[in-house]
Amino acid sequence: MDSSVMRTRRLSKDNTYFALKQKIIDSELKPDQVVHEENLAALLGVSRTPLREAIQRLENEEFLVRQPNGRLRVASVTVEEVKEIFLIRSMLEGYIAKSAAKNATDQDIQNLTAMIENIKQSFRSGKSQDFVSYGFEFHDYLSEMSDLKTFVKILNHLRDHALRYCRFVSLHGDWNTQADEEHNFILQMIADRNEEGAEKAMQDHILSSLSSALERIQGIQANRED
Amino acid sequence: MDSSVMRTRRLSKDNTYFALKQKIIDSELKPDQVVHEENLAALLGVSRTPLREAIQRLENEEFLVRQPNGRLRVASVTVEEVKEIFLIRSMLEGYIAKSAAKNATDQDIQNLTAMIENIKQSFRSGKSQDFVSYGFEFHDYLSEMSDLKTFVKILNHLRDHALRYCRFVSLHGDWNTQADEEHNFILQMIADRNEEGAEKAMQDHILSSLSSALERIQGIQANRED
DNA sequence: ATTAAAATAATTGTATACAATTATACAATT
DNA sequence: AATTGTATAATTGTATACAATTATTTTAAT
Numbered sequence: 377m378d379s380s381v382m383r384t385r386r387l388s389k390d391n392t393y394f395a396l397k398q399k400i401i402d403s404e405l406k407p408d409q410v411v412h413e414e415n416l417a418a419l420l421g422v423s424r425t426p427l428r429e430a431i432q433r434l435e436n437e438e439f440l441v442r443q444p445n446g447r448l449r450v451a452s453v454t455v456e457e458v459k460e461i462f463l464i465r466s467m468l469e470g471y472i473a474k475s476a477a478k479n480a481t482d483q484d485i486q487n488l489t490a491m492i493e494n495i496k497q498s499f500r501s502g503k504s505q506d507f508v509s510y511g512f513e514f515h516d517y518l519s520e521m522s523d524l525k526t527f528v529k530i531l532n533h534l535r536d537h538a539l540r541y542c543r544f545v546s547l548h549g550d551w552n553t554q555a556d557e558e559h560n561f562i563l564q565m566i567a568d569r570n571e572e573g574a575e576k577a578m579q580d581h582i583l584s585s586l587s588s589a590l591e592r593i594q595g596i597q598a599n600r601e602d
Numbered sequence: 603m604d605s606s607v608m609r610t611r612r613l614s615k616d617n618t619y620f621a622l623k624q625k626i627i628d629s630e631l632k633p634d635q636v637v638h639e640e641n642l643a644a645l646l647g648v649s650r651t652p653l654r655e656a657i658q659r660l661e662n663e664e665f666l667v668r669q670p671n672g673r674l675r676v677a678s679v680t681v682e683e684v685k686e687i688f689l690i691r692s693m694l695e696g697y698i699a700k701s702a703a704k705n706a707t708d709q710d711i712q713n714l715t716a717m718i719e720n721i722k723q724s725f726r727s728g729k730s731q732d733f734v735s736y737g738f739e740f741h742d743y744l745s746e747m748s749d750l751k752t753f754v755k756i757l758n759h760l761r762d763h764a765l766r767y768c769r770f771v772s773l774h775g776d777w778n779t780q781a782d783e784e785h786n787f788i789l790q791m792i793a794d795r796n797e798e799g800a801e802k803a804m805q806d807h808i809l810s811s812l813s814s815a816l817e818r819i820q821g822i823q824a825n826r827e828d
Numbered sequence: 829a830t831t832a833a834a835a836t837a838a839t840t841g842t843a844t845a846c847a848a849t850t851a852t853a854c855a856a857t858t
Numbered sequence: 859a860a861t862t863g864t865a866t867a868a869t870t871g872t873a874t875a876c877a878a879t880t881a882t883t884t885t886a887a888t
Contacts, residue, residue, distance in 0.1 A: 388841085389841070412869070412870090414869075422843095423843045423844075424843080424870095425841080425842055425844090426841075426843095428870095429658040432655040432659050433658050433659060433661075433662045435659075436659045436662055436663065437662065445849090445850060445851085446850075446869080446870055447870085448870090457752055460751070460753055461752060463697070464694065464752065464753065464756065467693045467694070467697070468690065471689070471693070525683070526686035527686055527690065529664065530690065530756060614871085615871070615872085638838090639839075639840070640838090640839075648872080648873095649874075650840095650873080651871080651873065652871075652872065654840095654841090671840095671879090671880060671881085672839080672840055672841085672880075673839080673840085673880090674840090829888105830887100832886085832887085833884100833885085833886080833887095834883100834884080834885075834886095835882100835883085835884070835885085836881100836882080836883070837880100837881080837882070837883085838880080838881070839878100839879080839881085840878085840879070841878070841879085842875105842876085842877075842878095843874105843876080843877095844873105844875085844876100845872105845874085846871100846872085846873080846874100847871080847873095848870085848871070848872090849868105850867105850870085851866100851867080851868070852865100852866080852867070852868085853865085853866075853867090854863105854864085854865080855862105855863085855864080855865095856862085857860105857862080857863095858860090858861080
């Protein structure tokens, strides 16, 4: 097994896409920053060909925008956009919760209960990263229960955009305890197979997180020029 | 001005994307059909590089899907997907109509009235293509009034997918006259600045077009195997 | 004849070279 | 000194060559 022979083939096409998107989400590439293909290629360790394919996708998703002169720039973040994103999420995830309530098996309720317990634990132990991913787990599980594939695709896309803002709020204690209560309430509605209740509870949950996000963003946004 | 010198530069990057998407929407490339890069490149008259960038975007939008072995195939069309698409559209366009009712100026009402008159005329004169594009105009105008940019982006994307099905229903007379009445009703609600009424009217309008679409698709879908 | 292995062909993935465009710096003219 | 024109550099757009993978055919052995 001569490992030095079979190196190439690093699947860079998709990896480049995810790596680049992550750098934008994490603000490693800052909003409105102008970027150049050659620099990015060097940064990511690939040639321009797979990089450009990744760029195409990110342009399409509006993480990157092309200026009139063809130069590339990281998309802006605006309060208007985050409002719309959370509003759409409230509608779609609300309907997902409603469908989940309709489809829920007893096993589902058990699993969801365990998840919420995990969220509580990671919050108490202060592991905020776990907290965030457990929160995703809860929402993702409901998505699977709903079996609404197109809803989920759009939501995943919106979540990636929302994540650009979430770094501002995810570590905010008050919001976390509130989210915990809200998750509990959603689960209760689903356990009761109360479809309308679950829908409303999820909508309120998302809109409540929007309010928290806006509070935090308000100050930051004030410091920026156009 | 030696025109034979400055030919190249055909902006093929974006053109290829739109041309390829259109061929999928128009079923020139049929659902589930396996396609090869080289054939597509020849078909569209470009090299593989810009073609592959177009493919990336269409993969991301799930007009094209990649099989486990790396081969490319046109995405399937399923009844489940069309149901979800129209349901999401009803939610988003409903909210757009609500916002439009809130923002409407008297000039807007005038313009919308004129549009509906155009739709009626093109329907009476049997120009179905005009009918479809006028219908888009009406919805697009409401979108602009709402000023909800993220909503609109997602809706445009969904519309492209919906268009793959719409060919089945757009020429259906009954549905058209019904849509006409519904457009009128939506406009009336907006003219009255009745936000909730406009939202509900638009939701009903979209879901009504879903019902028509499903009726027409049902038979076709029955003839297909898996 | 059937199956398995190997060779060949077809297809996708990546890198690089070159063409076309846009930006920048510098000189010339007013 | 300011402005315009020109040359140079930087950047994006496209094509092609080659590498790696997957599919297909051929060949050989049982």
